[in-house]
Amino acid sequence: MIDETPFWTLEEVIQRATDPVVVISTESVADLVESSLSFPVVTDFHLLPKDVTTLIVVGGGTMMDAAKIMSLNDGFDVIAIPSVWGSGAEVSPISVFTENGEKKHIMDDRLLPMARSSIPGLVERLSESLVQYGCGDAWSHAVEGSVSPLGILESRATGAALMNEMLEVGLKRDEQWFDFSARACLLQASTGVGLIHGIAHTLEPILGTGQSDGGWGHARLCSTILWPVFDRFIRDTEKWQSFTSEHMVDESAISATLHSLFNRDDYLAIRPHLIEAWKLILRHPLTRINCSLVRSGDIARFTEDIV
Amino acid sequence: MDSKNIGTVIFGGNVNENPSRLADLLMDVFLLEPDEYSLDLSKADVDTWDSLGTVAMAVGIQEEFGYHLSPEEAIGIESVQDIIHILTEEGVEFD
Numbered sequence: 246m247i248d249e250t251p252f253w254t255l256e257e258v259i260q261r262a263t264d265p266v267v268v269i270s271t272e273s274v275a276d277l278v279e280s281s282l283s284f285p286v287v288t289d290f291h292l293l294p295k296d297v298t299t300l301i302v303v304g305g306g307t308m309m310d311a312a313k314i315m316s317l318n319d320g321f322d323v324i325a326i327p328s329v330w331g332s333g334a335e336v337s338p339i340s341v342f343t344e345n346g347e348k349k350h351i352m353d354d355r356l357l358p359m360a361r362s363s364i365p366g367l368v369e370r371l372s373e374s375l376v377q378y379g380c381g382d383a384w385s386h387a388v389e390g391s392v393s394p395l396g397i398l399e400s401r402a403t404g405a406a407l408m409n410e411m412l413e414v415g416l417k418r419d420e421q422w423f424d425f426s427a428r429a430c431l432l433q434a435s436t437g438v439g440l441i442h443g444i445a446h447t448l449e450p451i452l453g454t455g456q457s458d459g460g461w462g463h464a465r466l467c468s469t470i471l472w473p474v475f476d477r478f479i480r481d482t483e484k485w486q487s488f489t490s491e492h493m494v495d496e497s498a499i500s501a502t503l504h505s506l507f508n509r510d511d512y513l514a515i516r517p518h519l520i521e522a523w524k525l526i527l528r529h530p531l532t533r534i535n536c537s538l539v540r541s542g543d544i545a546r547f548t549e550d551i552v
Numbered sequence: 553m554d555s556k557n558i559g560t561v562i563f564g565g566n567v568n569e570n571p572s573r574l575a576d577l578l579m580d581v582f583l584l585e586p587d588e589y590s591l592d593l594s595k596a597d598v599d600t601w602d603s604l605g606t607v608a609m610a611v612g613i614q615e616e617f618g619y620h621l622s623p624e625e626a627i628g629i630e631s632v633q634d635i636i637h638i639l640t641e642e643g644v645e646f647d
Contacts, residue, residue: 394607394610394611395607527583528583530604533604533605533607533608534604534607534608535611536611537611537615538577538580538581538608538611538612538615540580541579541580
């Protein structure tokens with residue numbers, strides 16, 4: 246398991262962040278951030294002053310990753326406050342970015358934020374669709390991380406415990422999802438993910454990565470692909486069957502949950518792109534560590550109707 | 553598919569499908585075209601036979617032949633012949 250980013254309360258952030266401190270916030274919640282933190286707030290990386298020692302970043306995975314990558318060059322500390330759950334960027338030593346139309350990632354221990362925190366009220370700002378996409382992203386990490394061929398007994402037990410908690414809370418607007426998401430991300434960072442992420446990372450540059458509800462961001466793509474991949478590539482495997490029985494995970498409850506996240510219209514919208522990009526998807530490193538071998542002929546599993 | 557290239561064996565009136573099953577599997581694992589595969593293939597010939605390829609190969613061999621390669625075995629495999637040797641020891645016929 247990788248080191249865990251400590252959680253600081255907002256009071257601890259205010260007391261312990263080393264001056265000069267600046268906050269960069271996604272615009273939609275900047276008013277809430279300004280009323281919660283006593284530091285200068287900007288909403289654009291170009292507006293950051295040069296002499297920042299601590300950057301508090303309040304935003305989604307893309308913004309947190311951008312701040313983490315900048316910190317490698319500029320040397321400031323990062324305190325991450327996710328405005329939406331799903332990516333787990335606040336606890337991950339990995340940053341994802343797009344270069345020349347290709348999704349790439351850097352893994353470096355220095356990318357691990359100094360701390361993570363939360364701001365009361367952020368969860369109320371999330372739209373229903375972002376709640377769904379975030380839950381889908383976290384479930385994708387939990388499922389793929391739990392049955393990764395690179396996993397060990399300990400990681401599978403961690404995944405099972407997490408899934409049971411996620412099932413108990415259900416797919417709804419709840420602060421606990423920030424914690425579930427962080428733990429799911431830690432799990433997948435220590436084991437690996439698979440085809441869901443291979444597809445999402447391949448299609449993101451093709452479809453664009455808008456962060457609004459209407460864009461095809463990472464979380465929405467993972468949510469869209471989660472059920473088809475689970476249904477066609479995971480749940481019938483010996484690996485999944487032995488995982489659910491050995492760790493007392495309610496398989497039917499998980500199936501029902503993942504199915505309820507499925508948006509058929511979204512799936513039908515991306516399916517032509519998935520079929521066209523299949524060779525690229527097969528070559529993606531994450532596809533190649535899927536829990537079951539993804540074969541060239543498996544594209545047929547997506548061309549059949551999925552309900 | 554070129555059966556001569558992948559080594560499908562016909563004996564005693566029965567077709568031994570294992571060579572072609574292995575060929576199909578390894579072409580998918582290492583993302584090879586049929587004319588890039590042969591029984592003489594070694595790790596050094598295949599740029600996708602990297603650490604990810606080794607993981608995919610272990611997963612694929614378990615699915616296709618029911619044999620779980622240990623991490624040491626998977627890492628130690630250097631050629632198609634090594635795979636055939638291991639599977640033969642486990643009772644999978646290639647002759």
